Amino acid sequence: EAGVTQFPSHSVIEKGQTVTLRCDPISGHDNLYWYRRVMGKEIKFLLHFVKESKQDESGMPNNRFLAERTGGTYSTLKVQPAELEDSGVYFCASSHAGTYGYTFGSGTRLTVV
Amino acid sequence: QKEVEQNSGPLSVPEGAIASLNCTYSDRGSQSFFWYRQYSGKSPELIMSIYSNGDQEDGRFTAQLNKASQYVSLLIRDSQPSDSATYLCAPHGTGRRALTFGSGTRLQVQP
Numbered sequence: 001e002a003g004v005t006q007f008p009s010h011s012v013i014e015k016g017q018t019v020t021l022r023c024d025p026i027s028g029h030d031n032l033y034w035y036r037r038v039m040g041k042e043i044k045f046l047l048h049f050v051k052e053s054k055q056d057e058s059g060m061p062n063n064r065f066l067a068e069r070t071g072g073t074y075s076t077l078k079v080q081p082a083e084l085e086d087s088g089v090y091f092c093a094s095s096h097a098g099t100y101g102y103t104f105g106s107g108t109r110l111t112v113v
Numbered sequence: 114q115k116e117v118e119q120n121s122g123p124l125s126v127p128e129g130a131i132a133s134l135n136c137t138y139s140d141r142g143s144q145s146f147f148w149y150r151q152y153s154g155k156s157p158e159l160i161m162s163i164y165s166n167g168d169q170e171d172g173r174f175t176a177q178l179n180k181a182s183q184y185v186s187l188l189i190r191d192s193q194p195s196d197s198a199t200y201l202c203a204p205h206g207t208g209r210r211a212l213t214f215g216s217g218t219r220l221q222v223q224p
Contacts, residue, residue, distance in 0.1 A: 031210075033211055035214075042117075042214050042216035042217070043157070043214040044214075045209075045212075045213065048210055048211045055210055056209060056210060058209070059211075091156060091157070100145055100147065100205045100210075100212060101147055101159045102159070102212070104149075104156040104157050104158070105156060106155070106156050107156050
Protein backbone atom coordinates (compact mmCIF):
# COMPACT_ATOMS: atom_id res chain seq x y z
CA GLU A 1 0.00 0.00 0.00
CA ALA A 2 1.42 3.36 -1.01
CA GLY A 3 1.73 5.82 1.84
CA VAL A 4 0.63 9.42 2.12
CA THR A 5 2.48 11.46 -0.47
CA GLN A 6 3.21 15.15 -0.19
CA PHE A 7 4.92 17.49 -2.57
CA PRO A 8 6.90 19.48 -2.88
CA SER A 9 9.14 18.30 -0.06
CA HIS A 10 10.65 21.77 0.23
CA SER A 11 9.54 25.18 -0.96
CA VAL A 12 11.26 28.53 -0.55
CA ILE A 13 9.21 31.53 -1.61
CA GLU A 14 9.27 35.26 -1.08
CA LYS A 15 6.83 37.06 1.13
CA GLY A 16 3.74 37.94 -0.85
CA GLN A 17 4.00 35.04 -3.27
CA THR A 18 1.61 32.14 -3.55
CA VAL A 19 2.41 28.52 -2.78
CA THR A 20 0.30 25.41 -3.26
CA LEU A 21 1.02 22.24 -1.34
CA ARG A 22 -0.38 18.91 -2.43
CA CYS A 23 -1.27 15.77 -0.51
CA ASP A 24 -2.24 12.37 -1.91
CA PRO A 25 -3.73 10.26 0.88
CA ILE A 26 -3.68 6.50 1.10
CA SER A 27 -6.22 5.12 -1.34
CA GLY A 28 -9.57 4.52 0.34
CA HIS A 29 -8.91 6.81 3.28
CA ASP A 30 -11.89 9.10 3.67
CA ASN A 31 -10.31 11.25 6.37
CA LEU A 32 -7.61 13.71 5.36
CA TYR A 33 -5.99 16.14 7.78
CA TRP A 34 -3.60 19.03 7.45
CA TYR A 35 -1.30 19.97 10.31
CA ARG A 36 1.51 22.46 10.66
CA ARG A 37 4.58 22.55 12.84
CA VAL A 38 6.20 25.92 13.30
CA MET A 39 9.78 25.93 14.63
CA GLY A 40 9.89 25.01 18.30
CA LYS A 41 6.14 24.56 18.61
CA GLU A 42 3.85 21.58 18.71
CA ILE A 43 2.10 20.13 15.66
CA LYS A 44 -1.05 22.18 15.22
CA PHE A 45 -4.25 21.09 13.53
CA LEU A 46 -5.33 23.09 10.48
CA LEU A 47 -8.30 21.26 8.99
CA HIS A 48 -10.02 17.97 8.38
CA PHE A 49 -11.74 16.63 5.28
CA VAL A 50 -14.13 13.73 5.14
CA LYS A 51 -14.11 12.76 1.49
CA GLU A 52 -14.52 16.08 -0.34
CA SER A 53 -16.23 17.93 2.52
CA LYS A 54 -14.53 20.16 5.04
CA GLN A 55 -15.46 18.64 8.39
CA ASP A 56 -13.52 21.04 10.58
CA GLU A 57 -11.45 24.02 9.52
CA SER A 58 -11.22 25.63 12.93
CA GLY A 59 -7.42 25.48 12.89
CA MET A 60 -6.93 27.50 9.73
CA PRO A 61 -5.03 30.62 10.83
CA ASN A 62 -6.67 33.14 8.50
CA ASN A 63 -8.24 33.59 5.09
CA ARG A 64 -4.88 33.51 3.34
CA PHE A 65 -5.09 29.73 3.61
CA LEU A 66 -7.39 27.81 1.28
CA ALA A 67 -7.74 24.04 1.23
CA GLU A 68 -9.56 21.89 -1.26
CA ARG A 69 -10.02 18.19 -1.80
CA THR A 70 -10.99 17.35 -5.31
CA GLY A 71 -13.44 14.48 -5.65
CA GLY A 72 -12.45 13.16 -2.27
CA THR A 73 -9.01 12.18 -3.49
CA TYR A 74 -5.97 14.45 -3.30
CA SER A 75 -5.96 17.72 -1.41
CA THR A 76 -4.26 21.06 -1.95
CA LEU A 77 -3.43 23.76 0.55
CA LYS A 78 -2.82 27.18 -0.94
CA VAL A 79 -1.24 30.06 0.92
CA GLN A 80 -1.85 33.41 -0.75
CA PRO A 81 -0.14 35.76 -0.08
CA ALA A 82 2.51 34.06 2.03
CA GLU A 83 3.84 35.80 5.13
CA LEU A 84 7.04 35.14 7.08
CA GLU A 85 5.13 33.51 9.94
CA ASP A 86 3.76 30.86 7.56
CA SER A 87 7.15 29.17 7.53
CA GLY A 88 7.12 25.68 8.97
CA VAL A 89 6.53 22.06 8.10
CA TYR A 90 3.09 21.22 6.73
CA PHE A 91 2.01 17.66 7.31
CA CYS A 92 -0.85 15.81 5.73
CA ALA A 93 -2.31 12.68 7.30
CA SER A 94 -5.06 10.26 6.38
CA SER A 95 -7.11 7.52 7.96
CA HIS A 96 -10.03 5.22 7.28
CA ALA A 97 -13.49 6.37 8.25
CA GLY A 98 -14.03 6.06 11.99
CA THR A 99 -10.37 5.61 12.90
CA TYR A 100 -7.96 8.12 14.40
CA GLY A 101 -4.59 6.45 14.22
CA TYR A 102 -3.50 8.32 11.15
CA THR A 103 -0.65 7.84 8.72
CA PHE A 104 1.37 10.96 8.08
CA GLY A 105 3.02 12.09 4.91
CA SER A 106 6.66 13.15 4.95
CA GLY A 107 5.70 16.82 5.06
CA THR A 108 6.45 19.95 3.08
CA ARG A 109 8.98 22.32 4.57
CA LEU A 110 7.90 25.84 3.63
CA THR A 111 10.27 28.74 4.05
CA VAL A 112 9.02 32.26 3.41
CA VAL A 113 11.79 34.82 3.03
CA GLN B 114 -3.51 25.38 30.43
CA LYS B 115 -2.32 23.50 27.37
CA GLU B 116 -4.58 20.78 26.04
CA VAL B 117 -1.72 18.26 26.13
CA GLU B 118 1.31 18.58 28.40
CA GLN B 119 4.55 16.70 27.92
CA ASN B 120 7.97 17.28 29.41
CA SER B 121 10.13 18.40 26.50
CA GLY B 122 13.21 16.59 27.82
CA PRO B 123 15.64 15.46 26.77
CA LEU B 124 15.10 12.29 28.72
CA SER B 125 18.37 10.42 28.73
CA VAL B 126 18.49 6.71 29.57
CA PRO B 127 21.23 4.09 29.15
CA GLU B 128 20.83 1.32 26.60
CA GLY B 129 18.81 -1.56 28.02
CA ALA B 130 16.98 0.57 30.59
CA ILE B 131 13.28 1.35 30.76
CA ALA B 132 12.27 4.75 29.40
CA SER B 133 9.12 6.28 30.87
CA LEU B 134 7.36 9.05 28.96
CA ASN B 135 4.43 10.90 30.49
CA CYS B 136 1.56 12.98 29.21
CA THR B 137 -1.38 14.78 30.80
CA TYR B 138 -4.39 16.10 28.97
CA SER B 139 -7.10 18.58 29.81
CA ASP B 140 -10.14 17.25 27.94
CA ARG B 141 -11.84 14.90 30.38
CA GLY B 142 -14.00 13.54 27.57
CA SER B 143 -11.05 12.14 25.61
CA GLN B 144 -11.59 8.49 24.79
CA SER B 145 -8.73 7.45 22.50
CA PHE B 146 -5.03 8.06 22.98
CA PHE B 147 -2.15 7.67 20.58
CA TRP B 148 1.61 7.74 20.82
CA TYR B 149 3.65 8.78 17.82
CA ARG B 150 7.40 8.61 17.36
CA GLN B 151 9.14 11.27 15.28
CA TYR B 152 12.74 11.00 14.23
CA SER B 153 14.53 14.25 13.53
CA GLY B 154 13.49 15.62 10.15
CA LYS B 155 10.92 12.89 9.59
CA SER B 156 7.16 12.64 9.93
CA PRO B 157 5.36 11.25 12.99
CA GLU B 158 4.82 7.49 13.02
CA LEU B 159 2.04 5.82 15.01
CA ILE B 160 3.45 3.32 17.50
CA MET B 161 0.74 2.75 20.12
CA SER B 162 -2.93 3.36 20.75
CA ILE B 163 -4.93 2.86 23.94
CA TYR B 164 -8.63 3.22 24.61
CA SER B 165 -9.28 1.78 28.08
CA ASN B 166 -7.86 2.36 31.52
CA GLY B 167 -4.93 0.09 32.27
CA ASP B 168 -2.06 -1.18 30.16
CA GLN B 169 -1.73 -1.96 26.49
CA GLU B 170 1.40 -3.84 25.46
CA ASP B 171 3.01 -4.24 22.06
CA GLY B 172 6.48 -5.74 22.03
CA ARG B 173 8.82 -3.50 24.00
CA PHE B 174 6.20 -0.77 24.25
CA THR B 175 3.53 -0.44 26.93
CA ALA B 176 0.98 2.35 26.99
CA GLN B 177 -0.73 3.11 30.29
CA LEU B 178 -3.93 5.09 30.70
CA ASN B 179 -5.59 6.58 33.77
CA LYS B 180 -8.63 8.58 32.69
CA ALA B 181 -9.49 9.66 36.24
CA SER B 182 -6.09 11.34 36.52
CA GLN B 183 -6.12 12.41 32.86
CA TYR B 184 -2.74 10.80 32.46
CA VAL B 185 -1.25 8.57 29.79
CA SER B 186 2.25 7.18 29.66
CA LEU B 187 4.51 5.17 27.38
CA LEU B 188 7.09 2.71 28.69
CA ILE B 189 9.86 1.46 26.46
CA ARG B 190 11.61 -1.61 27.81
CA ASP B 191 15.15 -2.59 26.84
CA SER B 192 15.70 0.83 25.28
CA GLN B 193 17.88 0.89 22.17
CA PRO B 194 19.82 3.76 20.60
CA SER B 195 17.40 3.46 17.66
CA ASP B 196 14.60 4.50 20.05
CA SER B 197 16.16 7.97 20.28
CA ALA B 198 13.47 10.25 18.89
CA THR B 199 10.74 12.64 19.97
CA TYR B 200 7.61 10.95 21.30
CA LEU B 201 4.31 12.72 20.79
CA CYS B 202 1.20 12.13 22.86
CA ALA B 203 -2.09 12.67 20.99
CA PRO B 204 -5.46 12.31 22.67
CA HIS B 205 -8.65 12.34 20.68
CA GLY B 206 -10.82 14.83 22.48
CA THR B 207 -14.45 15.77 22.34
CA GLY B 208 -15.84 18.33 19.95
CA ARG B 209 -13.30 17.64 17.25
CA ARG B 210 -12.57 14.65 15.06
CA ALA B 211 -8.85 15.41 14.78
CA LEU B 212 -6.08 14.55 17.20
CA THR B 213 -4.42 17.18 19.37
CA PHE B 214 -0.67 16.74 19.72
CA GLY B 215 1.58 17.50 22.63
CA SER B 216 4.90 19.19 21.97
CA GLY B 217 6.69 15.90 22.51
CA THR B 218 9.40 14.47 24.74
CA ARG B 219 12.84 13.99 23.25
CA LEU B 220 14.34 10.65 24.27
CA GLN B 221 18.04 9.95 24.07
CA VAL B 222 19.23 6.39 24.60
CA GLN B 223 22.92 6.30 25.42
CA PRO B 224 24.90 3.29 24.07
